[in-house]
Amino acid sequence: MTSAPQPPDESERLRALRELLLLDSPPEEKYDRIVRFAVEQLDVPIALVSLVDDDRQWFKARQGLDVQETSRDIAFCAHAILQPDVFVVEDAALDERFADNPLVTGGPKVRFYAGAPLNAPGGERIGTLCVLDQKPRKLSAVEIAVLQALRDLVNDSVAGKPDQEQES
Amino acid sequence: MSATPSLPSVLLVEPQFVLRRTIVTVARELGLVEFHEATSVDRALRLLASHRFVGMVLDLGDGPDAMTLLAELRKGAFATVPRIPVIVMTSEPGSAHEATMQPLGPIDVLRKPFKIGALLESVRTMAQHGSGSH
Numbered sequence: 001m002t003s004a005p006q007p008p009d010e011s012e013r014l015r016a017l018r019e020l021l022l023l024d025s026p027p028e029e030k031y032d033r034i035v036r037f038a039v040e041q042l043d044v045p046i047a048l049v050s051l052v053d054d055d056r057q058w059f060k061a062r063q064g065l066d067v068q069e070t071s072r073d074i075a076f077c078a079h080a081i082l083q084p085d086v087f088v089v090e091d092a093a094l095d096e097r098f099a100d101n102p103l104v105t106g107g108p109k110v111r112f113y114a115g116a117p118l119n120a121p122g123g124e125r126i127g128t129l130c131v132l133d134q135k136p137r138k139l140s141a142v143e144i145a146v147l148q149a150l151r152d153l154v155n156d157s158v159a160g161k162p163d164q165e166q167e168s
Numbered sequence: 169m170s171a172t173p174s175l176p177s178v179l180l181v182e183p184q185f186v187l188r189r190t191i192v193t194v195a196r197e198l199g200l201v202e203f204h205e206a207t208s209v210d211r212a213l214r215l216l217a218s219h220r221f222v223g224m225v226l227d228l229g230d231g232p233d234a235m236t237l238l239a240e241l242r243k244g245a246f247a248t249v250p251r252i253p254v255i256v257m258t259s260e261p262g263s264a265h266e267a268t269m270q271p272l273g274p275i276d277v278l279r280k281p282f283k284i285g286a287l288l289e290s291v292r293t294m295a296q297h298g299s300g301s302h
């Protein structure tokens with residue numbers, strides 16, 4: 001198993017994350033409805049809003065998973081935040097970074113992961129909107145666009161933007 | 169943001185925030201159409217008063233009001249051409265609406281919950297319709 005290295009901007013990233021006051025906060029419908037929609041649209045059992053803290057990932061919203069946090073060294077999301085694009089692991093059992101990860105060999109028995117990095121308003125990558133499955137799979141171009149669109153909605157909520165009932 | 173070539177202008181009437189925003193963003197990302205959003209039939213009426221659309225995606229959740237909107241459109245009550253292609257979305261499982269809806273000529277009826285990919289396939293057909301008739 002390969003734990004993800006720290007991003008180069010780790011201290012600024014952690015400061016931005018903590019200033020948002022999201023860690024250890026109660027569930028909120030504006031995030032819960034996004035993970036419910038992700039599960040429905042992407043045909044997966046698990047969707048999460050995961051925030052990557054110093055030594056853990058903590059779930060602001062979760063569907064299909066009972067735990068509230070995991071250690072950072074086994075977090076797929078710690079890999080996803082190293083780059084700006086959607087990070088996809090089509091079959092974790094065949095990927096040497098994850099094959100012997102305890103989330104793959106036990107617990108939720110993750111085989112598939114796709115995570116879209118979330119941004120704090122200053123651009124720091126604070127976590128992901130991610131979907132997981134217990135069987136290997138791929139995402140189509142439309143499904144990736146759906147995940148990115150939902151990620152944008154999470155970013156808007158993180159930035160405190162109200163639901164826009166916009167009219168033009 | 170780079171300038172995007174102008175996409176067909178389609179009216180989307182859908183109250184549910186996450187569904188509506190996702191449809192709009194994905195359609196734009198894929199370069200399919202440019203949706204103008206209305207959260208209700210009332211708001212759609214205001215957009216129809218001032219804009220011309222090449223198609224409409226209409227949620228029937230507003231019940232009779234949504235059907236009235238479609239009937240008015242077909243009668244030529246708005247700036248938009250009466251015969252534009254229309255896709256309707258409904259949560260109703262049965263065919264209660266269908267007899268009423270048939271004369272109003274939707275090109276597709278999608279039952280919720282549907283996959284966004286399925287809607288966009290239908291929208292792709294709509295955009296082809298729209299570009300053919302203008």
